[in-house]
Amino acid sequence: GAVVSQHPSWVICKSGTSVKIECRSLDFQATTMFWYRQFPKQSLMLMATSNEGSKATYEQGVEKDKFLINHASLTLSTLTVTSAHPEDSSFYICSARSRDGPNQPQHFGDGTRLSIL
């Protein structure tokens, strides 16, 4: 089946640090990838849609300058949390669709747990 790999799985860093999270589609090409954020016991909330070769589309309330997304190739999207603060601590998950067109499921990475001290 379609495999999405996310790295790192866990990051602990000091406040003010920038953290980059990678999302790779291992056995398929993805023109579109999605970045979600999940707080404890809450739903996954879409942050942004990452489009290969063009700018990401951010959801309302998500700061573009805070969460930088780069989708430089058909198999890699990165999310950089810039100048991270404790309130950015969360579980970040990416996903991709293995096929274009309607009615195709998204496949998720295993997520990155980000803890800002």
Next chain:
Amino acid sequence: DQQVKQNSPSLSVQEGRISILNCDYTNSMFDYFLWYKKYPAEGPTFLISISSIKDKNEDGRFTVFLNKSAKHLSLHIVPSQPGDSAVYFCAASVDGSGYALNFGKGTSLLVTP
């Protein structure tokens, strides 16, 4: 505004019995629905989906039912197994290329031996 709602945060079922997880939605434009299973500290795993042109889709022990008039869908697991214990998320989308998913808050299923 939560457009996909899972009103039961938890469910406990005995092994071998049927598990029924419910999901309601408010956006009548949704036309593709999915169920994901999630273990702690892992990403969601796709289980089964259904498009709005159908009212039932079956895959092994998992069956999803869609009632468009009631804006309701359900996931049936028969027979339930202890390994099914996880959090189940219902998701929906207005599908076209690149549209993202709206998730419910999840239902934690515990299957007891």
